[in-house]
Amino acid sequence: MIKHNLPEVSQCQDQTTGGIYLLPARASIFDTTLRDGAQTEGVSFSTEDKLEILERLDAFGIDFIEGGYPASNPKDKAFFKAAQKVKLKNGKLVAFGSTHRPGVRPEQDKGMEALLETKTEWVCVFGKSWDLHVDKALQVPLDENLRIVHDTVAYLKRNGRRVIFDAEHFFDGYRYNPEYAMKVLHQAEDAGAEWLCLCDTNGGAFPSLVGEVVSRVRQEMKVPLGVHAHNDGELAVGNSLAAVEAGASMVQGTINGLGERCGNANLCSIIPNLMLKMKVETGVSNLDQLAKLSHFVAEMANVSPDPRAPYVGKSAFAHKGGIHVSAVMKDSRTYEHIEPKLVGNERRILVSELSGVSNIMAKAGELGIDTEKDGGRSILERMKQREAEGFQYEAAEASLELLIRKLRGENTSPFRLEGFRTFMDVAGDVMTSEASVRVVDFDGTVEHTAADGNGPVNALDRALRKALERFYPVLKEVRLIDYKVRVIDGKEATAAKVRVLITSTDGNQTWTTIGVSGNIIEASLMALIDSIEYKLMRAGVNGNDVSLNCQ
Numbered sequence: 001m002i003k004h005n006l007p008e009v010s011q012c013q014d015q016t017t018g019g020i021y022l023l024p025a026r027a028s029i030f031d032t033t034l035r036d037g038a039q040t041e042g043v044s045f046s047t048e049d050k051l052e053i054l055e056r057l058d059a060f061g062i063d064f065i066e067g068g069y070p071a072s073n074p075k076d077k078a079f080f081k082a083a084q085k086v087k088l089k090n091g092k093l094v095a096f097g098s099t100h101r102p103g104v105r106p107e108q109d110k111g112m113e114a115l116l117e118t119k120t121e122w123v124c125v126f127g128k129s130w131d132l133h134v135d136k137a138l139q140v141p142l143d144e145n146l147r148i149v150h151d152t153v154a155y156l157k158r159n160g161r162r163v164i165f166d167a168e169h170f171f172d173g174y175r176y177n178p179e180y181a182m183k184v185l186h187q188a189e190d191a192g193a194e195w196l197c198l199c200d201t202n203g204g205a206f207p208s209l210v211g212e213v214v215s216r217v218r219q220e221m222k223v224p225l226g227v228h229a230h231n232d233g234e235l236a237v238g239n240s241l242a243a244v245e246a247g248a249s250m251v252q253g254t255i256n257g258l259g260e261r262c263g264n265a266n267l268c269s270i271i272p273n274l275m276l277k278m279k280v281e282t283g284v285s286n287l288d289q290l291a292k293l294s295h296f297v298a299e300m301a302n303v304s305p306d307p308r309a310p311y312v313g314k315s316a317f318a319h320k321g322g323i324h325v326s327a328v329m330k331d332s333r334t335y336e337h338i339e340p341k342l343v344g345n346e347r348r349i350l351v352s353e354l355s356g357v358s359n360i361m362a363k364a365g366e367l368g369i370d371t372e373k374d375g376g377r378s379i380l381e382r383m384k385q386r387e388a389e390g391f392q393y394e395a396a397e398a399s400l401e402l403l404i405r406k407l408r409g410e411n412t413s414p415f416r417l418e419g420f421r422t423f424m425d426v427a428g429d430v431m432t433s434e435a436s437v438r439v440v441d442f443d444g445t446v447e448h449t450a451a452d453g454n455g456p457v458n459a460l461d462r463a464l465r466k467a468l469e470r471f472y473p474v475l476k477e478v479r480l481i482d483y484k485v486r487v488i489d490g491k492e493a494t495a496a497k498v499r500v501l502i503t504s505t506d507g508n509q510t511w512t513t514i515g516v517s518g519n520i521i522e523a524s525l526m527a528l529i530d531s532i533e534y535k536l537m538r539a540g541v542n543g544n545d546v547s548l549n550c551q
Helices: 048-060 074-083 110-117 131-138 144-160 170-176 180-189 207-220 236-245 266-277 287-301 322-330 357-367 377-388 396-409 457-467 473-477 489-496 522-540
Strands: 009-013 020-024 028-032 064-068 092-098 122-128 162-168 195-200 225-227 252-254 415-427 430-442 446-453 477-488 497-503 511-519
Touching: 009 266, 020 236, 028 266, 048 064, 048 074, 064 074, 064 122, 074 092, 074 110, 092 110, 110 144, 122 131, 122 144, 122 180, 131 144, 131 170, 131 266, 144 162, 144 180, 162 252, 162 489, 170 180, 170 195, 170 207, 180 195, 180 207, 195 236, 195 252, 207 225, 207 236, 207 287, 225 236, 236 252, 236 266, 252 266, 266 287, 266 511, 377 396, 377 522, 396 511, 396 522, 415 477, 415 522, 430 457, 446 457, 457 522, 473 522, 477 522
Parallel strands: 028 064, 028 252, 064 092, 092 122, 122 162, 162 195, 195 225, 225 252
Antiparallel strands: 009 020, 415 430, 430 446, 477 497, 497 511
16 A cells, blocks of 8 residues: 555535545745746846745745756856855745656756756656656657656756746646556656646646546545646636645745736735635745735836736735625625735725715715714715716826815915916927926916927926926925826727826835826816816815816
């Protein structure tokens, strides 16, 4: 009888079917953002980027951090050399490579040499487990591939390395030739591999298949199992969790699901599902830093964060429908599957034409605004009127706050724009713009100034700031970081209304404002003025019964 050296498991009952399944008491998290994630189209990490991400993953509590494929490019070699100076507190740095090449002994293979040069305690090597790949890709006899797998793992073990074996295309291989796929695993295990990771490399498997196969394999192997899933069928997270339910105790994936083609299993979904839903322990002790980690990696990858990403997205706990908001304000469990703060996220109440009074009350409460006078109904009616005109406040919360405060009788306008002009000048192929503005502060002091720009909106922005900075030097801290224009009704062609969104920052806070008009200059000016008003309001500058004549 085979004695299994497997991780401790706990018996669980499926609440839907009543069936019994086994869960590992602890699952090891294997992050491959720096290797598989770097294969994302449009993503390229520098050595410095990878070192920063390595330290953040380690601080978060990731068990294994795959650093790259040293045999494939000089950048990964440079990373492993630099990483030797990094003192990791929680994780193990892992070098990645393939089995040795056919016709070459391991000690003569450049890939093996590159793996050993990294000096990492752990290495992860992949080998073919689907007979189709052995025949078509490697073009060697099936027995030869078995020898390659065994000799690779044995060579690395003789050189003091601990080995994780990734059985590439395992689920496809098991479907078509289960006997051969299992032989590959036995060769890796017999040669000394400490983990056997079953890979859904093409991303085409279903959770039912993954669970069944992992359960069968687990009964036969002595060493613990892992899973490595790709997201081509949008099932990578489900497949990974199904593998854990069937007894796998390592999950490989990437932060934000980065990876080749459609990406890898998303650890930002897997980790909280394991810890909060399945009650499986991981090395993560600060789960409330998950959203920050997600945003940090997105920034390093130069990829916009997905607002609808589960757990960590900006919209993950955003509520728009009035019925939803009313219920959430009474008991968050009605429309939230976890408390947002557990993963470092926050609840957001959106205000739109679908809103009810509950939305207004909740949003005003967030902003510290009293709505007791009429229960927020006047604000709701004005909001719906503005939305009918083309305004959309979901992404422009700074303009929303200004609007609510004005409708409650607060004056947020410490200056008045009395007029402006824009001019266009064409000299050959060069077109420049000039804008002049006339503003009055709440004491009646007039400032009339002009500025150049590379377009009329840029010129207006510069002229307005130039005039107002005399009164309010705090505006020197503000800069625009994003400018978006959306045509509201394209059927109107050049006569269509446009919606302008401007995002500004002072280095500490970021805010977005909106303007809508049939004139793109006026729409832009509305958003610019809101941006300035918002900064001044936050800086404690109050108005004096003046209003902006462009609104």
